[in-house]
Amino acid sequence: MAYYGEEEHSQDYLFKIVLIGDSAVGKSNLLARFARDEFYPNSKSTIGVEFQAQKIFIDGKEIKVQIWDTAGQERFRAVTSAYYRGAVGALVVYDISRRQTYDSIGRWLSELHTHSDMNVITILVGNKSDLHDTREVGIDEGKSLAEAEGMFFMETSALNSSNVSSAFETIVKEIYNILAKRVRLSQEKKSDTVFIGNGKPVVTEGDTSDGGKKSRSSKCCS
Template identity: 75%
Template structure:
């Protein structure tokens, strides 16, 4: 998987991905590690919403992931809820050393479902896996919850970089794979009926939300 600077080429697709979870589970550091290979041990809580972009090459297509870091504090939830709109991917993050953050996952999944436009590709992320001696949530518990909710699962450490890139790449690859299957369906339908043109605007993964194609891909399904 290759990364490119802004100047090198124009992306084929733009995917909006949101990071959600309780305050201080390490969402901002996960994003900083992935986007800039940085870690801030004394980072402050995010105020409102911030986002970073990162480009990846998947099967010769350049994907621009626009990753939104939403504040976990309760008082900002009303502000950040609007930013779920248009998201096609989500990382739901908890801290393996703080069980209460794991217990909050159900609430975050409900909020994601309530405020998003579609069934978002979601990965459950148990962050701070480097804190082995302080662990309060076992790996098997995380896997079990992910399986029950139909989510991908991974444990990460923003501190030592473990699985950080893999978590984001898993989301982006799955979104792209879903999109590719939809494009293949549209091509087959067009072969069967050359007059079929869809509505000529967007490619839809599921539900009503769309991925933003950058080079003229068409057709809702």
């Protein structure tokens, strides 16, 4: 297997995605709901669980996703660079009923960008949307922050499953689409092959409409 979408058996891909955010925002329950359709109402901070593997199919391709949990390290602000290494996606999670977890997003983004590729695809997740009566962070605030930071945004509830699958699938599909575009552009750069009447290929130079400059490849997964 290889990260960054390199093909195995011409079909399989492996993407590493990390879950980050303050302790007790529901990261482990989001993962449990998505991977096993389970929820633990009395769950304690994660200790020792490293990652869960899942399969998602897009355009007939099998995407194997490794979703990494912080394993309780965030309680001690000891999340290491090894946790982020190789990640192409991240769910940045806060608890809509605890404003301090929302205020910590900037620190988590800074850490993510310090230890991983700056172009990692991110989605801001406001978890525990079922807690209507104790909400401290509005939907518009989440949307505004996500827009300012160039992230996707979604509110979820691990308790009632609301948007959980959509959050994970959104980020996986975006990574895959960017990868597919990158591969397509790479193939187009090599050469354009034109078949004429007798079936013999004629190789023509690539498009030089940009003055001969190479097109920039996709930001993600470079």
